[in-house]
Amino acid sequence: MWASQLRKGVLELAVLALVAHEARYGSQIVDELAARPALAITAGTVYPLLARLARAGLVKTTWQESPVGPPRKYYALTASGRRQLAAMAAAFGDVSSALNDLLGDLR
Amino acid sequence: MIRTLDELTPEARAWAEAWLDRATAAAPPTLRADVRDDLIAHLCERLDAGAAVADVERVADAAGPIAGGPSTARRWLRQLLAGLGVHDVPGRIAATWWNPADERVLVPRAVGLGWDLNFGAVAVRLGVIEPDAETEPFASTPARAFATAAAVPAALAAAAVLHYAVRGRNLPDRLPAHWNAAGAPDRWTPKRRAAAADVAGTVVPAAVAAWAARSGRPGSERAGLIAGATLFASISATTTVARSLGDGRRAWLGPAMAASGPLAVGAVLVWLARAGRAEEIRRDLEKVHD
Numbered sequence: 075m076w077a078s079q080l081r082k083g084v085l086e087l088a089v090l091a092l093v094a095h096e097a098r099y100g101s102q103i104v105d106e107l108a109a110r111p112a113l114a115i116t117a118g119t120v121y122p123l124l125a126r127l128a129r130a131g132l133v134k135t136t137w138q139e140s141p142v143g144p145p146r147k148y149y150a151l152t153a154s155g156r157r158q159l160a161a162m163a164a165a166f167g168d169v170s171s172a173l174n175d176l177l178g179d180l181r
Numbered sequence: 182m183i184r185t186l187d188e189l190t191p192e193a194r195a196w197a198e199a200w201l202d203r204a205t206a207a208a209p210p211t212l213r214a215d216v217r218d219d220l221i222a223h224l225c226e227r228l229d230a231g232a233a234v235a236d237v238e239r240v241a242d243a244a245g246p247i248a249g250g251p252s253t254a255r256r257w258l259r260q261l262l263a264g265l266g267v268h269d270v271p272g273r274i275a276a277t278w279w280n281p282a283d284e285r286v287l288v289p290r291a292v293g294l295g296w297d298l299n300f301g302a303v304a305v306r307l308g309v310i311e312p313d314a315e316t317e318p319f320a321s322t323p324a325r326a327f328a329t330a331a332a333v334p335a336a337l338a339a340a341a342v343l344h345y346a347v348r349g350r351n352l353p354d355r356l357p358a359h360w361n362a363a364g365a366p367d368r369w370t371p372k373r374r375a376a377a378a379d380v381a382g383t384v385v386p387a388a389v390a391a392w393a394a395r396s397g398r399p400g401s402e403r404a405g406l407i408a409g410a411t412l413f414a415s416i417s418a419t420t421t422v423a424r425s426l427g428d429g430r431r432a433w434l435g436p437a438m439a440a441s442g443p444l445a446v447g448a449v450l451v452w453l454a455r456a457g458r459a460e461e462i463r464r465d466l467e468k469v470h471d
Contacts, residue, residue, distance in 0.1 A: 117312060118284030121281075122283060129316070136465045138465070147313055
């Protein structure tokens with residue numbers, strides 16, 4: 075329960091970081107998150123989040139032709155998404171280092 | 182975006198003030214100040230300090246004609262509906278019946294208690310649309326797709342009218358009004374009353390759908406109105422068919438009557454969403470080729 079709350083809390087950061095490297099399409103984002111068991115989240119959580127990020131102007135969407143099958147909708151970071159990502163990454167870094175410090179030799 | 186109209190150039194500000202005077206003249210005196218504040222906020226949100234008169238004009242035009250403002254009775258009604266949690270019903274119906282990003286097939290009802298079918302989740306499972314095909318459901322759906330969707334309740338209305346006009350004389354004087362669980366009629370009604378109910382039950386929804394398709398309301402509201410109208414029209418049309426079957430037990434009648442509404446609504450919503458998806462794709466791919 076606690077672990078899934080933690081995953082949900084950092085999901086937005088994970089998705090922004092994923093599309094920061096290069097534009098990715100929806101099911102690709104779901105698959106890449108699933109490939110990291112610690113971050114594995116169902117499509118039912120990822121798609122509403124992507125819609126929210128698009129509405130907030132943090133990501134922009136573009137349909138592109140696919141070499142196989144129908145066109146795909148790609149998600150890419152906008153300028154304000156990039157700023158948000160930087161702020162979130164900094165905050166996460168602070169929390170992470172503070173916790174590492176606290177946990178220290180307990181692990 | 183600006184905070185007050187003072188940030189505009191003197192010419193742009195003068196034009197904006199003159200427009201505000203004209204626009205609020207029609208509002209009831211008690212509401213004029215509120216309407217003016219709302220319009221100022223509208224302008225401020227959409228204008229920058231460097232805006233030219235033409236920019237202000239464009240934003241003012243886009244705001245559309247300002248109506249006389251809701252009457253006191255209508256304001257009361259709106260507040261009452263909002264208090265009961267039933268405001269923005271068409272938009273909420275569309276968001277509940279069509280939410281492909283949500284995997285749940287049964288979702289809490291748009292209005293009232295219980296569960297509604299999320300046709301979007303069903304469509305994703307059937308592979309007819311992607312969960313993220315439209316960023317904002319029905320926002321990109323073109324006007325002609327809404328017009329086509331509104332033709333469904335219109336066709337049902339035309340069929341009901343034709344049925345009673347052409348076959349009416351040959352139908353028995355009393356028609357079934359209710360069926361038991363086994364699909365046999367257990368209550369009867371005069372033919373005229375049945376015809377009036379079935380015609381009204383299809384013509385009124387068809388008129389609502391036709392109005393919604395042409396209205397400038399947001400896509401989700403138009404989709405919700407057309408979907409709701411389709412549901413009512415298909416229930417009435419199925420009733421017309423069931424009445425024309427007359428006496429006798431038909432076990433398939435109950436399931437057929439229960440399924441016809443959702444099937445018609447599902448088809449209309451899929452059609453509207455796919456039209457929106459196609460429009461988004463066309464726009465993006467055209468940009469690439471330009």
